[in-house]
Amino acid sequence: MAVVGQGTPLRGTPGAVLQPAMVPHPREEQFSVLVVDDHPLLREAIAARLRSMGAGTVHEAASVAEAKARAQANGPCDLAILDLGLPDGSGLDLVTELRQLGWNRLVVLASSDDPYAVRSAFQAGAQAYLLKSASPAVVTDGVKRVLDGGVYADPTVAPLLATGTRVPGTDNTPRELSAREVEVLQLVADGQSNKEIGEALNLSALTVKSHLSRIGRKLGTGDRAQMVALAMRAGVIR
Numbered sequence: 001m002a003v004v005g006q007g008t009p010l011r012g013t014p015g016a017v018l019q020p021a022m023v024p025h026p027r028e029e030q031f032s033v034l035v036v037d038d039h040p041l042l043r044e045a046i047a048a049r050l051r052s053m054g055a056g057t058v059h060e061a062a063s064v065a066e067a068k069a070r071a072q073a074n075g076p077c078d079l080a081i082l083d084l085g086l087p088d089g090s091g092l093d094l095v096t097e098l099r100q101l102g103w104n105r106l107v108v109l110a111s112s113d114d115p116y117a118v119r120s121a122f123q124a125g126a127q128a129y130l131l132k133s134a135s136p137a138v139v140t141d142g143v144k145r146v147l148d149g150g151v152y153a154d155p156t157v158a159p160l161l162a163t164g165t166r167v168p169g170t171d172n173t174p175r176e177l178s179a180r181e182v183e184v185l186q187l188v189a190d191g192q193s194n195k196e197i198g199e200a201l202n203l204s205a206l207t208v209k210s211h212l213s214r215i216g217r218k219l220g221t222g223d224r225a226q227m228v229a230l231a232m233r234a235g236v237i238r
Contacts, residue, residue: 030056031147032074036067036082036094037109042132046081046109053140055079064089068097076103079147084110084117092117092124099125105146109139118157122225128152141191148193151224158189158232176218177236184211186237189228 033055037043040062047058059074061067064086080103084091095106107128108121121129127146130139131154138154145152177185180201187197194208201208216222219230231237 030054031078032057032059033079033081034059034061034067034070034074034077036061036064036080036086036091038062038083038087049136049140050079050081050143053143063087064091064094067094071098071101071103076101079105079107079143081107081109081143084108084112084121092120095121095124095126107143107146113154113157118153119229122151122153122223122229127225129157130154131156145191145193148195150191150193150196151188151228152191153225177215177231181211181215181218182231182236184208185215185227185231188212188224189232189237 031054033050035043035046035050035058037046043060043062047055047060050058057077059070059077061070065088067082067086076098080098082091082094086094091108091110095108098106104127106126107130108126109130109132110117110121111132113131118129128142128151130142130152134142134154134156142152142154183201184197187200192200194205194212197203198205198208203211212224212227213222215227219227221227221230228237
């Protein structure tokens with residue numbers, strides 16, 4: 001019996017051969033996602049890319065009101081990707097509200113690279129800030145990082161996080177960080193998850209978590225994006 005994928009000619013296509021790499025494989029895992037943007041073509045393009053990455057269920061919304069209705073009807077998805085400029089309200093407010101409702105992976109995909117917008121998105125609870133002008137590879141990388149539990153900033157806007165970020169009640173200086181803590185924080189800034197950091201430094205996930213807890217206490221914040229911003233601002237990490 002002929003086996004598809006091992007040099008078998010395709011029916012109706014003389015001479016064409018289906019190579020092994022072209023044979024579709026079942027997805028190992030699927031995730032659910034909510035895409036919020038008022039441009040239908042962009043929503044469709046984002047949804048298509050997410051499905052190619054393994055999204056099993058993709059909900060779409062064109063406004064804050066629609067997004068809230070979807071959230072109330074379906075509960076938290078594994079991921080939300082949303083614009084900041086929506087026709088009936090602020091995307092930042094939507095990030096805050098979804099976060100309060102238990103959404104743990106929020107990605108902002110916006111047109112603006114304004115420093116205030118970037119910092120405000122992370123302060124509102126986003127785990128990633130991507131630009132609509134970014135390449136598909138950057139968007140894919142950012143989404144993967146967030147799904148793995150990490151944080152991510154588009155390379156174009158990452159330096160903006162280090163501008164003017166302050167944490168009330170602390171001196172905001174990472175001078176007391178150990179060499180290992182700096183290594184961990186640099187990998188966080190690179191968008192790596194705790195698991196990836198552990199693999200890179202030959203540490204257990206629990207040890208990585210302990211390092212991040214100590215870093216948070218020293219810097220006065222447990223927010224990964226703010227820790228990175230403070231360290232970048234002080235020149236401790238790039």
